[in-house]
Amino acid sequence: MYHRFFKLKELPFSLSPDTDYFFAYGHYANALNTLIVALRTGEGFIKVTGEVGTGKTLLCRKLLKTIGKNFTPVYIPNPQLSPHGLQVALAEELGLSITRYTHRLLNNITSRLMDLVKTGQHVVLCIDEAQAMPKETLEALRLITNLETEKQKLIQVALFGQPELDVSINDPAVRQLKQRITFSYQLEPLDQKGMEAYIMHRLRVAGFVGAQLFSQPALDAIHKASRGIPRLINILCHKSLMAAYGQGQRLISQTHAQLAIKDTHDLELLDLNRAQWKKNVWWLSASSALFATMASFATYYMVH
Ligand SMILES: Nc1ncnc2c1ncn2[C@@H]1O[C@H](COP(=O)(O)OP(=O)(O)O)[C@@H](O)[C@H]1O
Numbered sequence: 001m002y003h004r005f006f007k008l009k010e011l012p013f014s015l016s017p018d019t020d021y022f023f024a025y026g027h028y029a030n031a032l033n034t035l036i037v038a039l040r041t042g043e044g045f046i047k048v049t050g051e052v053g054t055g056k057t058l059l060c061r062k063l064l065k066t067i068g069k070n071f072t073p074v075y076i077p078n079p080q081l082s083p084h085g086l087q088v089a090l091a092e093e094l095g096l097s098i099t100r101y102t103h104r105l106l107n108n109i110t111s112r113l114m115d116l117v118k119t120g121q122h123v124v125l126c127i128d129e130a131q132a133m134p135k136e137t138l139e140a141l142r143l144i145t146n147l148e149t150e151k152q153k154l155i156q157v158a159l160f161g162q163p164e165l166d167v168s169i170n171d172p173a174v175r176q177l178k179q180r181i182t183f184s185y186q187l188e189p190l191d192q193k194g195m196e197a198y199i200m201h202r203l204r205v206a207g208f209v210g211a212q213l214f215s216q217p218a219l220d221a222i223h224k225a226s227r228g229i230p231r232l233i234n235i236l237c238h239k240s241l242m243a244a245y246g247q248g249q250r251l252i253s254q255t256h257a258q259l260a261i262k263d264t265h266d267l268e269l270l271d272l273n274r275a276q277w278k279k280n281v282w283w284l285s286a287s288s289a290l291f292a293t294m295a296s297f298a299t300y301y302m303v304h
């Protein structure tokens with residue numbers, strides 16, 4: 001790919017939630033710090049919402065990585081589970097053998113949590129894509145969080161989800177769960193200044209040592225088209241770099257950014273139906289024209 005041409009050690013705008021790239025700026029830093037404080041003070045139940053691509057999964061991973069050695073993280077990426085399925089997933093993550101008897105399973109989970117608390121370990125259950133959780137499972141989750149000693153909760157929960165999560169937990173059937181939530185955070189898109197710092201941060205992590213790679217008009221165009229949503233920023237920056245590379249140019253111009261924007265049909269789709277993104281293979285959606293320009297220069301660059 002283009003990274004050697006721009007003197008980078010790797011691709012800077014991958015879509016995988018790589019915690020090495022975490023940008024602790026503005027609301028991201030606030031969210032991370034507040035989540036850490038909430039869990040360390042045993043707050044019990046927290047909720048983070050944000051539109052697709054605003055950084056929930058990365059924040060969740062960063063939280064689990066930063067929280068400290070007294071915490072045992074349990075990460076559930078896909079919560080489309082039945083109530084029993086949730087208990088099974090939790091039991092598996094805690095290294096327990098599985099039984100189909102719900103009561104016995106809950107007992108086993110409770111005694112494992114008690115043992116962990118005795119050794120000073122606090123279990124944090126992080127549920128990503130929580131908006132997809134069926135209501136009965138949300139209720140089962142509440143029952144799990146009932147487990148406590150006289151002094152403290154045996155398990156803390158962090159829910160990460162799209163704004164529909166707020167609709168689910170407003171349902172009268174799960175209102176007790178809503179009352180349980182002690183702390184909520186909403187992730188917002190980046191403003192222009194934040195986006196510019198975000199792009200430079202990712203470039204630096206990828207090894208960029210120069211002063212500027214994106215021209216101001218290119219940055220303006222990318223902010224307008226992405227509306228400050230990190231996933232869209234990544235896609236547009238990646239494609240802009242491809243376009244500039246294809247022309248053998250080392251400064252990203254407005255034209256390169258416009259080519260990237262034109263090539264990204266998903267910008268509107270994302271808004272309309274929150275299309276499921278094919279993580280990690282997203283650059284395959286670059287049009288063949290953009291690839292062809294890039295490939296022709298790539299051949300030239302490798303030969304010379
Ligand atoms: N704070 C951040 N620092 C660095 N990169 C981020 C940040 N927030 C989001 N991203 C990047 O944006 C993309 C989308 O983030 P992701 O966590 O998958 O969003 P969501 O889970 O909300 O859909 C990923 O490539 C991620 O690395």
Ligand SMILES: [Mg+2]
Nearest residue numbers: 056057128129
């Ligand atoms: Mg996610």
